[in-house]
Amino acid sequence: MDEKKTASNAGETEALDDALQKKHLSMLERLSNRHQNRLDNALTRRSESESSSSPSFESTSSFFSRFSDSKRSIESQLAVSRTASSDPTQLKSHFEKISASISDLEKLVAENSYFLPSYDVRASLKTVSDLKQSLENLNSELIPKKKFSFRNKANKKESIAQEVKEPSPLNCSSVISDKTSFAVRESPGLRNRKGEVLMEDFRGKEVGEFTISDLDCCEVRIIGCLRALFVHRLKNCKVYVGPVLGSILIEEVEGCIFVMASHQIRIHTAKKSDFYLRVRSRPIIEDSSGVRFAPYHLTYEGIEEDLRGASLDEETENWANVDDFKWLRAIQSPNWSILPENERVRITNTSTLDNIE
Known part of the structure; x- marks a missing residue:
């Protein structure tokens, strides 16, 4: 009787172990499927985001490569400003192009600031600010402001009328x-x-x-x-x-x-x-x-x-x-x-x- 009872208990234990093992494997499978679904959803959202938004760089190293190239190009344009032309109209056009490049550089920082460390964002914006200041200094130095001159009363009235005229929005x-x-x-x-x-x-x-x-x-x-x-x-x-x-x-x-x-x-x-x-x-x-x-x-x-x-x-x-x-x-x-x-x-x-x- 004892041997039969022992054999019966062993069989029940083995059956229980098999059931627990199946249950455990089933749970692992569900967890694995759930994790895979999360990964698939994350990849889908990332793909949709990348396709619908402006292109961004995949790493900080690629961002800084683009940033450095643009910075060097702007600095080169600033460096040749003194010899570019003495004509204020041509200088203004030259400065407009530099200003556009600086704005593009600033947008580059903005579009990639989500994954950049806070310190790198600050340093990049400081560089942009310095470039803007250099451009403004050159503009003030190379494009002289109009000198003051006396005008007759008719011209003065015409000037005042022009100033108070409401500009277009x-x-x-x-x-x-x-x-x-x-x-x-x-x-x-x-x-x-x-x-x-x-x-x-x-x-x-x-x-x-x-x-x-x-x-x-x-x-x-x-x-x-x-x-x-x-x-x-x-x-x-x-x-x-x-x-x-x-x-x-x-x-x-x-x-x-x-x-x-x-x-x-x-x-x-x-x-x-x-x-x-x-x-x-x-x-x-x-x-x-x-x-x-x-x-x-x-x-x-x-x-x-x-x-x-x-x-x-x-x-x-x-x-x-x-x-x-x-x-x-x-x-x-x-x-x-x-x-x-x-x-x-x-x-x-x-x-x-x-x-x-």
């Missing part, structure tokens, strides 16, 4: 502005307005660079995607912008609200302004104070598709990771803060004119 700015530290390329835009609601719908269109400048007490609504955005000299304005594939540069703003999504956002000389951002890299502020940050919150028909096309559909939380380039201490910079939730504006649909609070 789509006038192009000069490549190098006396009022700005950024070298601004000629581009369509909204300029020189006061107390207006300005709306642009770019859905289904290919728009490159766009400029918003010299606005007072205006509300700007841009629907659709842009390649790059420049913002200069705004006061008491509200700016709502769809996704920007490259970079956003903001300078000399006060008392404003910005709602923006971009791969890189750089803010210079901003005062008492709120920024609602979605950004792939850390926002950068310089010479700014009283600026506050909150997450991006904007809606219009087709915005989700636009965000996916710009690879900005995922929230990175970088809106709260701000770099203050003029604050070198380890503690939090006093120049920026998180905007309290109870003070944040509620933004609905920018497609219409009466539903933003």
